[in-house]
Amino acid sequence: MNDQIKASDLNAAGHLQIGGVDTLELAQQFGTPLIVYDVAQIRQQIQRFRDVFQEEQVQYEVSYASKAFSSVAIYQVMNQEHAHIDVVSGGELATAQKAGFPMARVSFHGNNKSLAELEMAVEAGVGTIIVDNFHEIDLLKQVLNDHPASHVDVQIRITPGIAAHTNSYIATGQVDSKFGFDLDSGQADEALKQLLAIPAIHVTGIHAHIGSQIFDVQGFEGVAKKLVQVAADWQRQYDFTTHILNVGGGFGIKYSSEDHPIHPEDFVRAIVDMVKKSIHEQKLEMPAIWIEPGRSIVGPAGYTLYTIGSRKNIPGLLPYVSVDGGMGDNIRPALYDAKYETVLAKDPQAPIVENVRLAGKYCESGDILSDHQPLPRTQPGDILVMLDTGAYGYAMASNYNRNPRPAVVFAENGQAHLVIKRESYADLTYLDLDYQQD
Secondary structure, eight states: OOTTOOGGGBOTTSOBEETTEEHHHHHHHHOSSEEEEEHHHHHHHHHHHHHHHHHHTOOEEEEEEGGGSOOHHHHHHHHHTTOEEEEOSHHHHHHHHHTTOOGGGEEEOOSSOOHHHHHHHHHHTOSEEEEOSHHHHHHHHHHHHHSTTOOEEEEEEEEOSOOOSSOGGGBOOSSSOSSSEESTTSHHHHHHHHHHTOTTEEEEEEEOOOBSSBOOHHHHHHHHHHHHHHHHHHHHHHOOOOOEEEOOOOBOOOOSTTOOOOOHHHHHHHHHHHHHHHHHHHTOOOOEEEEOOSHHHHTTTEEEEEEEEEEEOOTTSOOEEEESOOTTTOOHHHHHOOOOOEEETTOTTOOOOEEEEEEOSSSOTTOEEEEEEEEOSOOTTOEEEEESOOSSSGGGOOOGGGOOOOEEEEEETTEEEEEEOOOOHHHHTTTOOOOOOO
């Protein structure tokens, strides 16, 4: 059996089940491609993060990085779990509003927030704005001048000069990054001075994020120590007390047998230990610690169901086995050369008989979900389940080739709930207008 599939993941018929629901029944009821989330897994990971903070007796916030997967339903689950969320666009903020998520538990990220987005955030009463650059300070000052009764809490995002061992596309902590204020050049100090001079702004803390899909705990320990050092410097130079240290997220998960991450909560324990040690050395008051996990909350809880279609055999080469989805619902293999594990829904324990190139249906040679996928014997119509697709799959989905985006289902306690409808062809042309020449 695939080592990511446990015996408890199989039902009495030997079929893979998600949240207690048979994957073959899910495919039959909702069609494929289909993205399914095991909601209990999501809830359990949030609680595991909480357990660490509570055991360590520190103030904290688990802020779900919703760019990993944003929808009305996921925000409602986060609200049920009393979590915090962070958003990175007006669209994510509008989705959270539609979900009825409390705006006081929202933080707003982004390296190029527009005036309209900042107005939206202030008018909505967003709890925290993560300030990223000087242009944003000017815009925020303008918004607050236009809303004289409003006040906002902000955190200052810095680039800590720590390069995480991850894909260069998703590394963000190095000095040469589009995100945050640089420390060494004095940008971060200047940002603090400008923000402290604005009466309607309350600076609550310092934020840093070093990247995504990180396996090495040393990077997080480094950023924790760096943030405490900045807090100590700002205390001495500007009499500024840092109430929150936000260490971001990026905790790596296991996608394939090549990955060997530690448990996400173990990253948090290491971060807390380093903050405590550094705070003691600097003789500062213990701040609250915020984390921003996204992938590690929803990634392992997500599964994508595909139906096998055509097969192409080439003498001396791996055969191509095609499915009814691909880069339109999961761009990560094409973008990052990301690896996934895939099993047969009707029998995840079926013996492996071949290696194939698992191809998508999109009109691109690069639309390959897996270059080297071990599979049992399959035939057209079989349902394949790709594991750990809950992060940055649907979130980065597209209508390339005018293919509709898939449906999304939440499964929990043996019940399946449709939370995002499958797009129709009518949806694809909904915004199109006729062009008539005069």
